[in-house]
Each structure stands twice: as C-alpha cells, then as structure tokens.
Amino acid sequence: MTSAPPSTEETAAGKPVAPGGWLGWVTSTDHKRIGLLTIGTSLVLFVLVGILALIMRAQLAQPEQDLVGVDTYNQLFTIHGSGMIYMVLTPFAIGMGVYLVPLQIGAPGIAMPRLTLLGYWLYVFGAIVMLAGFATPNGAHADGWFSYPPMADSVHSPSVGSDLWIVGVFLATTGSIVMGWAVLWTVLRKRTQGMTMLRLPVFSWSMVVTCLMVIGAFPALLAALVVLAVGRADPSLFVSNVWNIGYQHLFWFYGHPVVYVMFFPYLAAVAEVLAVFSGRRFFGYRGTVLSLLVFAALSMSVWGHHMFATGQAANDYYSLTSIVLLVPAGVEYFGMLGTILGGRLRFRPPMLFALAFIPQFLIGGLTGIMVGTPVIDYHVTDSYFIVAHLHYVLFAGSAFGLFAAIYFWFPKVSGVMLSERGGRLHFWLLVLGTNLTFLPMFALGYEGMPRRVWTYAAFDGFGLFNLLSSIGAAFLAAATVVFIVNVLWTLRQREHGRAEPAPDDPWGAHTLEWATTSPPPRHNFTPEHPIPPITSFAPLLDLRRRRQKEAADSGSRS
Amino acid sequence: MRQRHIFGQVFTLESIIAGVVFVVVLAVFGYALLRRRAGRPVDPSQRSERPRLESYYVGVLGAFAVFLVAWTAWQNHREHQSADRPPVRVDVTGFQWCWTFAYPQATERRSVSGTCRGDDLPTLVVPTGRPVQLKLTSKDVIHSLWVPDLRYKMDAFPHHTNTLTLTLDREGRWMGKCAEFCGHLHYSMHFWIKAVSPEEYDNWLHSGAGQAVAS
Numbered sequence: 001m002t003s004a005p006p007s008t009e010e011t012a013a014g015k016p017v018a019p020g021g022w023l024g025w026v027t028s029t030d031h032k033r034i035g036l037l038t039i040g041t042s043l044v045l046f047v048l049v050g051i052l053a054l055i056m057r058a059q060l061a062q063p064e065q066d067l068v069g070v071d072t073y074n075q076l077f078t079i080h081g082s083g084m085i086y087m088v089l090t091p092f093a094i095g096m097g098v099y100l101v102p103l104q105i106g107a108p109g110i111a112m113p114r115l116t117l118l119g120y121w122l123y124v125f126g127a128i129v130m131l132a133g134f135a136t137p138n139g140a141h142a143d144g145w146f147s148y149p150p151m152a153d154s155v156h157s158p159s160v161g162s163d164l165w166i167v168g169v170f171l172a173t174t175g176s177i178v179m180g181w182a183v184l185w186t187v188l189r190k191r192t193q194g195m196t197m198l199r200l201p202v203f204s205w206s207m208v209v210t211c212l213m214v215i216g217a218f219p220a221l222l223a224a225l226v227v228l229a230v231g232r233a234d235p236s237l238f239v240s241n242v243w244n245i246g247y248q249h250l251f252w253f254y255g256h257p258v259v260y261v262m263f264f265p266y267l268a269a270v271a272e273v274l275a276v277f278s279g280r281r282f283f284g285y286r287g288t289v290l291s292l293l294v295f296a297a298l299s300m301s302v303w304g305h306h307m308f309a310t311g312q313a314a315n316d317y318y319s320l321t322s323i324v325l326l327v328p329a330g331v332e333y334f335g336m337l338g339t340i341l342g343g344r345l346r347f348r349p350p351m352l353f354a355l356a357f358i359p360q361f362l363i364g365g366l367t368g369i370m371v372g373t374p375v376i377d378y379h380v381t382d383s384y385f386i387v388a389h390l391h392y393v394l395f396a397g398s399a400f401g402l403f404a405a406i407y408f409w410f411p412k413v414s415g416v417m418l419s420e421r422g423g424r425l426h427f428w429l430l431v432l433g434t435n436l437t438f439l440p441m442f443a444l445g446y447e448g449m450p451r452r453v454w455t456y457a458a459f460d461g462f463g464l465f466n467l468l469s470s471i472g473a474a475f476l477a478a479a480t481v482v483f484i485v486n487v488l489w490t491l492r493q494r495e496h497g498r499a500e501p502a503p504d505d506p507w508g509a510h511t512l513e514w515a516t517t518s519p520p521p522r523h524n525f526t527p528e529h530p531i532p533p534i535t536s537f538a539p540l541l542d543l544r545r546r547r548q549k550e551a552a553d554s555g556s557r558s
Numbered sequence: 559m560r561q562r563h564i565f566g567q568v569f570t571l572e573s574i575i576a577g578v579v580f581v582v583v584l585a586v587f588g589y590a591l592l593r594r595r596a597g598r599p600v601d602p603s604q605r606s607e608r609p610r611l612e613s614y615y616v617g618v619l620g621a622f623a624v625f626l627v628a629w630t631a632w633q634n635h636r637e638h639q640s641a642d643r644p645p646v647r648v649d650v651t652g653f654q655w656c657w658t659f660a661y662p663q664a665t666e667r668r669s670v671s672g673t674c675r676g677d678d679l680p681t682l683v684v685p686t687g688r689p690v691q692l693k694l695t696s697k698d699v700i701h702s703l704w705v706p707d708l709r710y711k712m713d714a715f716p717h718h719t720n721t722l723t724l725t726l727d728r729e730g731r732w733m734g735k736c737a738e739f740c741g742h743l744h745y746s747m748h749f750w751i752k753a754v755s756p757e758e759y760d761n762w763l764h765s766g767a768g769q770a771v772a773s
Contacts, residue, residue: 070742144739150716151699151740156654241718244700278594280602287612309702309737310713311694311720315634320627330619333583334612340590342603347595355591362583366576373630375568375637378561379709382702382737448706450737453745 027117030522031110031186034120035099036413038179041124042092047480048131049083052076054477057437061470063458070454074142075161077452079131081145082165086172087127089398090258093265094176094214096405097183097207099413103513104204106192106531108523111185115178122175130168133161141165144452146255149247150238153231163232170225173218180214183207192512194534201511201537202275202282202289206268209292210261217257217300224250245312252303260299262394264292266401267332267361270354273404274336276509277351278343281538284335291328298325308377315374322372329365333358348507349423353404356431357397364392367442382452385445391438403430403483410487411502415518416494422486429479436472440465504529510538559727564637565709568630638723645691645723646684646759652694652701652714652736655743656680664763674747681750682734685759686726694720702738705751711737726753 017024025033056076059067068076102110110116133140138159143152147165150156187200187208200208227247231237238244275282282288302325304318336358345351367389370376380386403426410418444465449456456462493499505514513520516529525531535542594600649660656674659682660667672680684690694703696714703722704711712722736747754762 070745074739074742142741148700148738156699156741239717241715244715244717278602279596280604281606283605284607284612286607287609287616309711310715311722312715312718316631319631319634323627323630324623326623326626327616327619331612331616334615337583337586337590338608340594341586342605343590343594344600344602345590345595355587358587359580359584362580366579369626370569370572370576373568373572373626374634375564375630376572378711379565379569379706381711382704382739383706448704448733448735450704450735450745452739455745 029113031098031102034116035095038091038095038120042088045083046088049080052080054473057470057473060466063456063463073454075140078142078144079140085145086169089262090176091123094179096265101183101186101204101207103524104201104511105195106512107190110182111190112182116182119175119178123172126168126172129164133164136160146251149231149244152228153235153238155235166225166229173221177214177218180211184211192531199534199537202271203268205289206264209296210264213257213261213296217254220250221254248307252306256303257299262398266398269405270357270401273350273354273408274339276507277346278339280343281541283338285537287331288335291331295328305372308374309381319374326369350404350408352427353400357400361397364397380445383445384441384449384451387451388438388441396434411506412513412518415502416490416499417502418490419486426479426482429475433472433475433479437469440468510541514540561637561710562708564633568633645689647691649693651697653697654741655747657749679749681752683752685756686729686753689723689725691723699740700738701736701740704737705732705734707732729753
C-alpha cells in the first residue's frame with residue numbers, strides 16, 4: 001500500500017540547507033565532510049602551534065637571549081605541546097579514520113553520524129577555548145602539557161588561562177572519545193558483505209586498535225582534569241600527596257596510550273603506502289594485526305615509566321612492560337621491511353615520506369627502550385634527551401606518516417593531483433630540517449640541559465647545538481611553507497578547472513576507497529562504481545591479478 | 559659515584575645494541591632501495607608472509623627482551639643498594655625558586671640557602687667516600703634535583719619525602735639543576751654540590767665557622 005506524502009509548505013524554517021555553503025558543511029552528517037573538517041582544522045592548528053615552536057627555537061638559538069619574556073615562553077611550550085598532542089595529532093588521526101574507514105570497509109556512511117559531528121564540534125570548541133587563554137590578561141596556561149599539581153593549582157597558576165586550558169582539553173578530548181566510538185562501531189557493524197575482520201585493510205585495523213585505546217584510556221584524562229579543576233577550586237586538595245601523585249598516575253594512564261593513538265594510524269598509513277608503491281600486498285599482515293593488539297594491551301600497563309624519578313612508582317614492573325614493547329614493535333618493522341624487500345619500488349611523493357618514516361621512527365623507538373630503562377631514565381628524564389626522543393617519535397615518525405597519508409589520499413579526497421615537484425621539495429626540506437632540529441637535542445639533554453627552560457647560561461656550553469637546532473627549525477618552516485603553497489595552489493587550480501584531474505585509482509592501490517570515484521559520491525559506492533568482491537585485505541590488487549590472468553589465458557587460447 | 563658508573567655501563571651497552579640494530583635496519587633498507595627500485599628488472603614478490611621465519615624472529619626478540627629486562631633491573635637494584643655504614647644525612651628542600659640544604663647531624667643547627675639569582679647559588683657540601691643520604695622534599699610545587707655529572711635525578715614533592723643516597727669518591731664541585739618545571743624562574747634554579755675530604759667536612763660541620771667552604 002502506498003500513501004501520498006503530506007504536502008509541505010515552503011517556509012523559511014523548513015528550507016533545506018544548501019549543501020555547498022559553509023552551513024551545509026558544518027551541519028553535514030556525511031562522514032567524508034566531518035573527516036575533512038577534522039583534518040582541515042587540525043592542519044590549521046598544526047601551523048599555528050608550530051609557529052609557537054619556531055618562536056621558542058628563536059629564543060633558544062643563543063644563550064642568555066631575551067627575545068620573548070620568560071612568562072611568554074612558558075605559555076609557548078605549554079600551548080605548543082598541548083596543541084600538538086590534544087588538538088593536532090590525535091584529532092587528525094581520528095579524522096582520517098572518520099573519512100577512510102567507511103570507504104575501506106565498503107559502508108555507505110559512518111555509524112552514529114550526528115554523534116560524530118558533535119565530536120567534531122566539541123573538538124573545535126575545545127581548541128578555541130584553550131587558545132583563548134592568550135587573550136586573557138595573564139596569558140595562556142603555562143605548566144606544560146601534563147600540568148602536574150600543585151604547580152597547576154590556583155595558588156601557583158592563578159591565571160584564567162589555566163582554567164581555559166582545562167576546559168579546552170576536556171572538551172577536545174570528549175570529542176575525540178565520541179568520534180572514537182563512532183569509528184569503532186562503524187568497523188564492527190557496517191562492514192560490507194565478505195569483509196571479515198581478517199580482510200580489513202591494515203589502516204582500518206589500526207583504527208580499531210586506536211579507538212580501543214581512545215575508549216579505554218582517554219576517560220582517565222577527563223578524570224585527571226576533574227581532579228585538577230576541583231583542586232583549583234579548593235587548593236587544600238593538593239596538601240595531600242595522594243592527589244599529587246594520584247594525578248600523575250591518572251594522567252599517564254591516558255598519557256602513554258595517547259602516544260600510540262598518535263602513532264598507529266600514521267604507521268598504518270605508512271604500511272598502506274609501502275605496500276602500494278612496492279606493487280605487492282603488505283607483508284606479514286596477520287603478524288602486524290596481532291602486534292597492534294598486543295601493543296594496545298601493553299600500552300595501558302606502561303604508564304609508570306613516566307614516573308621513574310618520582311620515587312613513588314614500581315620501577316621494575318613498568319620497566320618490564322615498557323621493554324617488552326620491543327617485541328610487537330619488532331614485528332611491525334618485520335612487516336614493513338619485508339614489504340619493501342620483496343617489492344618493486346616506485347618513489348612517488350607518498351612513498352618518500354613513508355620510506356623516511358622507517359629509519360627516523362626507529363631512532364625514536366630505540367631511544368624509547370633507553371628511556372624505558374630506569375637507570376638511564378633517571379639521568380635523561382625531563383631533559384632535552386626526552387624532547388629529542390618524543391619529537392623523533394611524533395615528528396620524524398608520525399608527522400612523516402601524516403604527510404605520506406596526505407600525499408597518498410589527496411587525489412581521492414580532492415579529485416585532483418598534487419604537484420609532484422612540490423612534494424619532493426617539501427620532503428627533502430622536511431628530512432633535513434627534522435634531523436637537524438632534533439638530533440642535537442639528544443646531546444643537549446645528555447650534557448645536562450633541562451627541558452622547559454627559557455634560556456641557558458653561556459658557560460653551559462649548549463650554544464652550538466641549540467644554534468644547529470634552531471637552524472633546523474628554519475628548514476622545517478620552509479618545508480611547511482612549500483607544503484601549504486602546494487596544497488593551496490592545487491586547490492585554486494581546481495577552482496579554475498586547470499588542475500590535473502585524479503583518476504579513480506592513480507597509484508594502483510589495494511583498498512576499496514580506490515574503487516569509487518575521486519572524490520567519492522555521497523554514499524561512497526554507486527551502481528557504476530560498485531564494491532568489488534572482497535577476496536582479501538587487498539581486494540583491488542586481487543581484482544587486477546584476476547584480470548591479468550584472464551587476459552593472459554584468453555591471449556594464450558586465441 | 560655509583561650512579562654515574564652504572565649509568566655509564568647500561569647506557570654504553572644499550573647504545574651499542576641500538577647502534578647495531580639501526581645499522582642492520584639501514585642495511586636492509588638500503589638494499590631494498592637500491593636493488594628493488596622500479597628501474598631494475600625485478601618483479602614484486604607474491605609471497606605475503608613467512609610465518610615460520612617470523613615466529614623464530616619473535617622468539618629471538620622475546621629472549622632478548624627478557625635479558626634486557628632482567629639485566630637492567632639488576633643494575634637498577636645495584637644502584638640502589640642501601641649503605642652499610644651510617645650515612646651522612648642532609649635535608650634538601652626545594653622551593654620557588656631555590657634550594658635549602660640542612661644538616662641535622664651538625665652540633666649547631668646548620669642550613670644553607672640562597673636566592674638562585676646571579677651568582678647566589680647555594681652549595682651542598684658533602685664528604686668524599688661516605689654515603690650521603692639526601693632527604694628530599696619541597697615547600698610548594700614539585701621540583702627535581704638533578705646533578706647531570708652524577709647522571710641522577712630525583713623529584714622533590716611537597717608533603718612527601720624522597721630519599722636518595724650518593725657516594726662521591728673524589729673532591730670537586732659540580733652544578734645541579736631543577737629538572738621539573740616549577741614556574742617563573744625554573745630555568746635558573748641551580749645549585750652547587752661540593753665534595754670535600756671527610757676531615758674537612760667534619761671540621762666544617764662542627765665548627766660553625768665553615769661558611770667559606772659552602773660558598
């Protein structure tokens with residue numbers, strides 16, 4: 001039985017929102033738009049809080065400089081670290097999942113799209129609230145990204161910026177948790193026919209594991225922030241040592257898994273790129289998936305290694321769980337190296353960034369084993385050695401994965417190709433800048449330069465390495481300018497219809513997002529662009545092989 | 559200087575291991591880059607995994623992890639063996655933004671502090687050859703006492719006392735720093751640690767006129 005729909009009257013309130021306008025974007029329930037909003041917002045913040053780091057490097061270039069005041073400097077490193085961790089690398093990673101996971105599993109959309117959009121809004125408001133601290137009379141929060149009490153209480157950090165920091169981080173993290181649930185639920189419930197768990201692409205698996213950590217560990221940060229907020233209302237809370245050390249435990253229960261949240265999606269993007277540009281499927285798929293799960297499980301038992309010097313943690317236990325991480329990490333390297341060893345390598349821009357990830361992240365990983373050893377950590381913790389280590393993990397590692405992902409998926413997302421020459425220039429400037437900036441910091445920390453210092457004395461002998469590091473930072477700035485110009489120029493050319501259009505699958509890739517148009521239509525797959533049979537975690541590679549075989553067979557028969 | 563000695567051993571061994579791993583990975587990486595590039599007559603391998611090789615590899619990694627955990631834990635315990643002789647005790651208090659060193663074993667109450675501005679750094683005086691037990695606490699926020707040349711640091715918490723034992727085997731003077739961010743003047747919260755002979759130390763401690771040593 002059919003019935004006619006009730007007639008609608010044209011009223012202003014009932015008018016549909018134009019999908020192309022800004023209002024259409026910020027109210028969209030299309031996972032691709034929400035994903036792009038998240039990624040775009042985090043890239044803007046990447047540039048903003050990156051500039052804060054450039055100011056810091058300028059201040060540290062020479063001993064006893066007074067380029068920015070000490071209180072300003074303390075705000076800079078706090079918002080740089082908080083911004084990069086809470087507002088850039090975490091949301092970008094989850095945003096990639098929001099965009100790519102439904103496509104990779106052959107779903108028409110994301111589970112819980114409105115909630116996903118809410119997550120994005122919480123993230124944006126959080127970022128704005130945190131940065132608004134700079135507009136308050138005493139400036140932004142100034143106690144580092146982990147903000148231990150009692151330093152962060154209202155007696156020792158009285159500025160409103162500190163309150164805004166708590167609210168901002170709380171909102172943004174809540175947004176990340178909400179989006180994490182949506183992505184996880186999508187993988188579990190919306191896979192297309194034939195897409196078994198062991199046919200999920202490596203990237204989608206990494207998002208499963210990432211979202212498990214988001215869900216399991218991020219609430220601990222919310223709890224820590226509540227402790228801080230209560231303690232700011234009543235500073236007598238922190239008269240009891242239990243709350244001071246308890247905050248650290250709560251914080252690092254979040255603070256270590258978040259490192260892997262900021263790592264797995266980028267690692268998996270690198271894995272996809274390595275496999276595609278090696279012209280073969282990813283080597284050691286099952287081992288890698290298992291190692292990701294083991295990694296995530298261990299990630300929630302290592303937090304105390306950030307507290308070796310507190311004298312109040314079970315150092316042997318946390319050292320054990322931390323050092324054991326080398327096993328799953330070794331398995332991941334086995335997969336990556338195996339892939340390129342049996343490949344036929346094409347050095348396109350995404351591949352360059354993915355290849356550089358391998359040795360550069362290794363430096364971060366190997367020094368990670370060192371700082372997981374208490375005897376070494378007592379000396380180097382809270383020094384520039386840690387700053388070097390964490391930047392090798394998050395910049396030389398994750399950020400290279402981030403750029404590999406951008407160069408790889410840009411044609412799919414935008415429908416046009418990025419300039420190859422611009423990509424190469426960006427790559428070489430970034431490699432040079434990264435290593436010049438962060439390698440000298442290992443030596444600085446070893447020689448005794450504490451982190452979070454506004455300046456250092458001339459007789460300390462830190463001048464040369466700091467100068468080298470600051471010169472490196474200038475290369476990083478140049479690389480980023482090249483990247484921004486390349487992207488904006490290409491998008492502008494697209495407006496004029498002059499950009500090189502991207503085919504459905506410009507790279508000869510493996511996963512389902514490359515079976516649909518570039519950019520994908522509203523519901524991802526259409527009858528003209530159907531989902532191919534899911535025969536493995538690389539269905540498009542299988543499809544090409546089958547067609548080659550058929551062509552060869554029919555060729556031999558005729 | 560047991561801390562420095564043990565740190566040196568562990569750091570050297572782990573650096574060598576890390577260096578070897580890095581070079582091996584780099585060699586494999588370089589081989590793939592040179593020999594497997596698209597310009598060369600190579601075909602991509604059809605082999606998607608080698609479970610047997612991988613399980614041996616995991617076994618080796620696991621055994622190595624067990625060795626590393628056990629050996630470094632043993633070194634950590636060696637570093638923290640309690641002294642058999644009655645130690646010299648010093649009460650160290652961090653505050654925004656300097657340090658106070660108090661000597662409860664002195665005949666008269668003796669405590670040394672400073673402002674940590676310019677050259678006004680307090681000096682922690684200790685005897686050589688005798689274990690020195692530092693009772694570490696803070697008046698306000700968390701600080702961290704770090705002597706880079708001794709390769710050791712420990713946090714100073716308010717409302718909590720941490721204990722660390724140092725033995726200095728030669729006379730000298732080294733700079734110490736605050737390693738935990740503690741606000742405005744964190745960057746200049748330095749001090750000196752000065753090791754003198756036991757006789758000189760006893761004279762200084764009990765004479766009450768030993769300010770010359772401490773400055």
